[in-house]
Amino acid sequence: MNQETQQVKQEEADPYRWLEKVTGKEALAWVGKQNERALAQLEKDPRYPDAYERILKIYTASDRIPYGRLRAGNVDNFWQDESHTRGIWRRTTLASYASGRPSWNILLDIDALAKAENENWVWKGANCLPPDYRRCIVSLSRGGADAVELREFDTQTKRFVDDGFRLDEAKQWFAWLDADHLLIASPLEGGAKNTSGYPRTVRTWKRGTPLKDARTVFEGPASDAFAFPAVEHSPEGREAFVIKAPDFFHQTVHHLEADGSLHRLPLPDDVDFKGIFKGRVIALLRSNWKTGDKGGLLPAGAVVSVPLAGLLADDLSEAVVIVAPNERVTVTDAVIGSGAVYVTILDQVKGRLIEAVPSTTGWRLDRLGLPEDGTVSVTSSDPFTDAILVNYESFLAPDTLYLVKNAGEPRAIMKLPPRFDASRYVVDQFFAESEDEVKVPYFLVHAKDMKYDSNTPTILYGYGGFEISLTPQYLPPMAIEWLKAGGAWAVANIRGGGEFGPRWHQAALKEKRPIAYADFAAVAWDLIHRKVTSPKRLGIYGRSNGGLLVTATMVRYPKLFGAVAAGVPLTDMLRYHKLLAGASWIGEYGNPDIPEERDFLKTYSPYQNVRADVRYPPIFFITSTRDDRVHPGHARKMAAKMIDQGHEVLYYENTEGGHAGAANLPQRARYDALILVFMMQKLMDADGDQAADGPADAPAVPDEGRPQEAHAPESGAPAQDG
Incomplete structure (x- = not known):
């Protein structure tokens, strides 16, 4: 039997495939039954009504900053x-x-x-x-x-x-060319989709004409993740581009010429194109860029500038670095304003903002005077406005919105009122040692009088993917309620994220993915080792890729945790590429259709590796029927499988909300309150004996050293593929 035939047979053997039918009658009946069971346990908890109302009050408060x-x-x-x-x-x-x-x-x-x-x-x-x-x-x-x-x-x-x-x-994207023309990527009226369900044709559409008659300027292969337009308007004029992206981290940039043809710019194929500033292309580098035999080496992680005219003439001689990273500092973004490029950096995961202005000798850099030890982000810029809007926040400091005029100092114009008494709490930054001895940072927010007696209920939040950094943000309502109830809140900056630039992300790509789970487990172990908490008092929470993180970590390290909450998660990593937008993430996870990549995916795919003979902590899955990005079948199938195996599982599916999980503020408050009460029930109320014992092949937390993994099935292959 060849590999392809075996794969098909394994996929056909999946007894929960029927739950992939998003609006199937049987699937929705199952969802309804699970929703009823989950809401009966959580919404009838006497803490739920007040928690929901307090969370909703924060979300709907009239004194929020109107970004x-x-x-x-x-x-x-x-x-x-x-x-x-x-x-x-x-x-x-x-x-x-x-x-x-x-x-x-x-x-x-x-x-x-x-x-x-x-x-x-x-x-x-x-x-x-x-x-x-x-x-x-x-x-x-x-x-x-x-x-x-x-x-x-x-x-x-x-x-x-x-x-x-x-x-x-x-699923479609567009940009204005002028008042009567759009540059549009749409699968409708003669357009085409790729395997991820996104458009792969880009057309120029004239007002008053049917889209089917629009001129196609680009068509990418079905295997690509994206093809989309980008039009840069400024007082200097307009420049239009088409971006071809085989995955999230590679792209080729094509300039749209006056005759409708495309000119590919000689930029690295893993560049992050940011736009045009006064005739210069601004971009972030994910790898070193040698700009010719006589050119210099521009370092990975830098934000760079190169004249568009030079790129169109294949001349890279004027490519220069604006801001470069170092061991402590990571460049996270570059935003183009009317008079400057604004570069956000992280210094040990704490934000700074630099104003970069071109001069006769290069770029003049000025660090803007903003508070430290938090997160700084440019919330809006506009080439036709001589100012930008900048937000500052930290775990304990409410958001402050600043107006920054060209070459001016930040001026605070709005401030979020405190939502809790921050004087009672403190933020620590610790570093956990992962299995390869790499130091992984994390933040811990807790009461100043917390006792280090291993008994503080703690929620550990993580993501670890797609170059996304988890930086200090003002505590969300759920975390505020958790702290007020006596808990601690931790945020892990594991590999796969962007906290330390491209290398931090690339360290957990594809076959290296399990290092992200080892990092997360190392942070959990560090919290236990410091006697902040214990396995029975430690819960983990993540959404989307973070949902994959917490389910995979639970399966690999089942004795480390007392509760798990997985929001809109991926779980079936052998079929993710066939479900909705999944194929667009092959650059992150790998391709299950390639045998060697399927082999490493099946070693950690939560859905395939969850077992009846291992005792897992209670888990709460929460997702949305209308999520057309991460298929709800991921959460449905793993929940159903674990229920049938006899594990303690709750499942709730919102009938709307998309990938955000909520379509409005009341739904958002409900989402938070459900997870909050679940964690309270499992980490604050119970004795936590669900993590106290189990079969011999699910080892307890080691007395010293790093956490150990649960054993994989003896055959090395999951019971069901697909």
């Missing part, structure tokens, strides 16, 4: 509260916004629109045409899915444009 998008002297904001469940899109002037008490002009009421059209509309944003930003394309989603309907909207008349640009629901 906005700069648009040529105006600021646009999308706002949800108790009176606007679905939300309103509104606009004010920058002067009014900067006063801290803006006067808003409502452009579109999504609640009213949904009611009038009898649709479950969820706002997904508006893309407006510079420089006046009057005409916009609004994206609307049914139930929060990634697929959106596109409609042209006039912000002056506050009406959808008759016979304007409009497309039915699909």
Whole structure:
């Protein structure tokens, strides 16, 4: 029997495949039964109603910062509260916004629109045409899915444009070329999809003509993850590009010429293209870049500048570094403003912001005067506005929004009121030693009077993938409730993330993925070793790739934890590439259709490796029927399998919400409150004996050294593939 035939037979043997039918009658009946069981246990807990109300109060508070998008002297904001469940899109002037008490002009009421059209509309944003930003394309989603309907909207008349640009629901992207043309990637009307379900054709679409007649300027292979347009508008003019991306971490950048042809720019194929600043391409490097025989070596992790005219002439002689990383410092982003490039860096996972301005001798760098030991992020910039908006926050310091004018100092214009008494708590940064002796940082937020007696209920949060960094952010409502109840909150900066640049991410790619799980287990062990907590008091929580993290870590290290919460998780790593957007993540995880890559995936895939004869901590799966990114079948199948194996499992599936898990603020509060109460029940109430014993092949936490893994099945292959 050849490998392909064996793989097909293994996939056919999956007894839970029927749960992959998202709206299948039997599958939804199973979901309904599990929802009823989970809500009966969690919502009937006497702590739930008050916790839900307190969390909802924070989410809907009228004194939240109304984060906005700069648009040529105006600021646009999308706002949800108790009176606007679905939300309103509104606009004010920058002067009014900067006063801290803006006067808003409502452009579109999504609640009213949904009611009038009898649709479950969820706002997904508006893309407006510079420089006046009057005409916009609004994206609307049914139930929060990634697929959106596109409609042209006039912000002056506050009406959808008759016979304007409009497309039915699909996963699609676009950019304005000018008032009468869009550069659009859509699978509709003659477009094509790739294996991930995303568009792979990019076309120029003229107003008043059907999309099927639009000129195709690019078509990528079905195996690519993405093909999408990028149009840079500025006072200097317009430059249009098409990005071809075989995966999340590789892309080729093509310049759209006046005749409609494409010119590939001679940039590295793993570059992160950020845009155009005064005729220069700005990009982040993921690997070293040698710019020719006489050129220098530009280091991985740097933000660089190179003239577009030079790139179009294959001349790299003026490529220069703007900001480079070092052992402590990582460049995380570069945002283009009207007068500067703003570079965000992490210094030991703590944020800084640098203003970079070109000069006759290179780039002049000025560090902006913002608070330290937190997270700094540019929330909005605009080439037609002489300012940017910058946010600062830390675990204990509420968000402060700053206005930074060109060559000026940050001015605080809005501040979030404290949501809890931070004086009672402290933040520590520790380093855990992973199995290969690499030091892995993590943050621990706890009460100042916490006793180091191994008895503090602790939630450890992680992600560890896709170059995403977990930086200090003001504690979310669920974490606030947890701390008030006597718990501690930990955040792990494991490999796979971007906390220390490309090398930190690349250390956990594909066959090296298990090092992320070893890092996470090492942080758990460090918390135990420091006598902060114990296995019976330690819970782990993650979403999406973080859901894969916590389920895989649970399967490999079952004795380390007392509870697990997995939100919108991946679990079936042998079929993930065949479910919704999964194929777009092959660059991160590997390809199960390649035998050697399938071999390493099946060593850790949670769904295949969970066993009846190992005692796992109680686990709560929470997902969404309308998630069209990570298939709900991942959570459904693993929950069903574990239930049938006799493990303690709760499962809840929201019928809307998309990959976010919630379509509005009440749903978001419910999501948080359910996880909170689950963790309270398992880590605060119980004696924790679920982690105290088990079969011999699930070792207890070692007395010293790093955590050990649970044994894999003797055959080396999972019981079911697929």
